[in-house]
Amino acid sequence: MDLGPHAAFIWISYAAVAVVVAGLIGWLLLDGRKQAAALEALEKRGIKRRSSASAE
Amino acid sequence: MQTLTQQLANPTRFMDLSARVLPWVAGIAAALIVYGLYLSFFDSPADYQQGETVRIMYIHVPCAWLSMMVYGLIAVSSFGLLVFRHPLADVSAKAAAPIGAAFTFLALLTGSLWGKPMWGTYWVWDARLTSVLILFFLYLGLIALRAAFEDESAGAKLTAVLALVGVTILPIIKFSVNWWNTLHQPSTDFTATVDPSMRWPLLVMALGFTLLFFAMHLKAMRNEVLRRRVKAMRTQAVAGRDRLATQPAE
Amino acid sequence: MNSFWALVRRDLRLAVREGGAIGTALGFFLIVVSLMPLGLGPDLNLLARIAAGILWIALLLAALLSLNRIFEADYEDGTLDVLATGHLPLELVATAKSLAHWLTTGIPLALLAPVLGILLNLDLPSYPILVGTTLVGTPAVSFLGAIGAALTVKARRGGLLLALVVLPLYVPTLIFGISAVSAAAGPAGMGAAFLILAAISLAAVVLGPIAAAAALRIQLQ
Numbered sequence: 262m263d264l265g266p267h268a269a270f271i272w273i274s275y276a277a278v279a280v281v282v283a284g285l286i287g288w289l290l291l292d293g294r295k296q297a298a299a300l301e302a303l304e305k306r307g308i309k310r311r312s313s314a315s316a317e
Numbered sequence: 318m319q320t321l322t323q324q325l326a327n328p329t330r331f332m333d334l335s336a337r338v339l340p341w342v343a344g345i346a347a348a349l350i351v352y353g354l355y356l357s358f359f360d361s362p363a364d365y366q367q368g369e370t371v372r373i374m375y376i377h378v379p380c381a382w383l384s385m386m387v388y389g390l391i392a393v394s395s396f397g398l399l400v401f402r403h404p405l406a407d408v409s410a411k412a413a414a415p416i417g418a419a420f421t422f423l424a425l426l427t428g429s430l431w432g433k434p435m436w437g438t439y440w441v442w443d444a445r446l447t448s449v450l451i452l453f454f455l456y457l458g459l460i461a462l463r464a465a466f467e468d469e470s471a472g473a474k475l476t477a478v479l480a481l482v483g484v485t486i487l488p489i490i491k492f493s494v495n496w497w498n499t500l501h502q503p504s505t506d507f508t509a510t511v512d513p514s515m516r517w518p519l520l521v522m523a524l525g526f527t528l529l530f531f532a533m534h535l536k537a538m539r540n541e542v543l544r545r546r547v548k549a550m551r552t553q554a555v556a557g558r559d560r561l562a563t564q565p566a567e
Numbered sequence: 568m569n570s571f572w573a574l575v576r577r578d579l580r581l582a583v584r585e586g587g588a589i590g591t592a593l594g595f596f597l598i599v600v601s602l603m604p605l606g607l608g609p610d611l612n613l614l615a616r617i618a619a620g621i622l623w624i625a626l627l628l629a630a631l632l633s634l635n636r637i638f639e640a641d642y643e644d645g646t647l648d649v650l651a652t653g654h655l656p657l658e659l660v661a662t663a664k665s666l667a668h669w670l671t672t673g674i675p676l677a678l679l680a681p682v683l684g685i686l687l688n689l690d691l692p693s694y695p696i697l698v699g700t701t702l703v704g705t706p707a708v709s710f711l712g713a714i715g716a717a718l719t720v721k722a723r724r725g726g727l728l729l730a731l732v733v734l735p736l737y738v739p740t741l742i743f744g745i746s747a748v749s750a751a752a753g754p755a756g757m758g759a760a761f762l763i764l765a766a767i768s769l770a771a772v773v774l775g776p777i778a779a780a781a782a783l784r785i786q787l788q
Binding site for chain 2: 714718719721722723724725728731732734735736738739742743746749750760763767774778781782785786788
Binding site: 274278281300303 | 363368369370372373376377380416419422423426427430431433434529533536537539540543544546547550551553554557
């Protein structure tokens with residue numbers, strides 16, 4: 262596909278957006294997993310959150 | 318019947334709802350962006366002036382739009398925190414800031430790359446790019462201010478005040494930048510008028526990016542809710558260490 | 568209103584007594600302006616063209632240095648807590664302190680600007696206009712700066728953070744301040760830019776203390 266003499270600018274623009282968006286998504290997914298794991302570890306140790314304790 | 322924001326005030330409720338909604342938002346966003354990319358490259362014409370580089374517009378404009386929309390969202394969340402004490406308002410503001418800053422940066426980057434073949438330089442002090450640059454500084458200020466406080470509650474409220482000050486002064490900044498620009502460049506108008514044949518791909522991409530942001534924002538909010546739970550539980554663990562040691566776990 | 572003016576007078580007295588801070592701001596102003604020709608070359612025509620811009624930017628930077636003074640000392644020794652619980656509303660406390668800052672720092676900087684203009688070959692007709700615009704624009708500098716000072720009074724590395732937070736707020740003042748000076752020589756005159764500058768300062772005087780007080784209240788809890 263011929264994108265003209267300035268094709269590089271077009272590719273780099275789209276690539277930059279792709280990289281940043283992918284990076285953001287990656288960070289969000291990894292962070293989510295990290296928090297969920299920490300939460301699980303704490304719950305295994307028997308620590309209750311106040312709201313679940315009072316709901317019982 | 319409670320309003321949506323009232324229903325979402327309960328973090329647990331929010332987690333349930335967002336877990337169900339998120340895959341849909343992400344899926345539709347992906348579909349729209351794929352469709353938009355197809356349209357941008359294969360179903361829209363080259364500009365008679367700019368040639369193919371007009372295709373950069375299809376990602377630059379959505380990024381620029383998001384940079385402003387997200388700041389507005391942060392302002393609304395900040396208002397919700399300070400005036401209504403909505404429990405998730407700060408979570409929303411905190412989650413949105415880095416994502417908004419990233420899109421603002423992308424708006425600047427793509428704007429610069431669009432400008433080089435068009436105007437010959439990588440940076441031009443036109444009204445729009447300059448306004449986006451200052452908006453970037455406002456985002457950095459929000460992130461830096463929050464990071465400077467160990468007391469999360471104080472950091473949250475102060476960042477909210479800054480966000481509201483920022484949103485109040487933003488129209489004045491844009492007005493002053495426009496003024497400054499017309500002073501120094503009275504003739505050139507860098508705004509590319511959008512040809513009708515390009516409006517549809519632009520709309521699709523803008524919509525896709527907006528949904529993409531909301532998917533990321535929901536995920537970031539979920540992460541933040543989890544982070545705060547973890548922190549609260551760790552505090553309890555430290556406080557109750559004696560209790561756990563002397564009594565059997567329930 | 569007595570308490571308001573008492574607070575202003577107290578801040579003025581303190582500022583005069585510790586003198587050094589005002590001197591530092593003025594000295595910084597002088598040094599930055601002196602550095603410009605060293606960096607840009609001694610071409611007097613060039614300097615004359617950009618003199619207003621250099622003076623305004625250097626003025627803003629010098630003012631930045633002095634901003635954290637507005638609330639810091641009183642926060643650290645507990646006076647701010649006393650003021651917050653006193654019968655003067657915190658918004659008026661912020662107003663009084665911002666006003667004192669303008670009187671002790673803003674005005675001196677504004678008055679020094681034309682003197683430094685000599686270093687930059689500022690053309691003669693611009694002198695009174697420069698003084699006019701800086702005197703009208705520096706209230707915005709003090710009152711908007713006070714918002715930043717209030718937000719960062721308790722923060723780690725407050726000084727740098729203050730600069731990052733406040734500089735975007737200064738953009739309209741900078742643009743219209745310089746615009747008024749350069750427009751004065753032109754056909755249309757400086758009227759529009761000057762009026763807008765005045766409006767911005769006025770808005771800053773009225774609204775700035777509200778934001779500053781809100782920020783102080785959050786940190787005094």
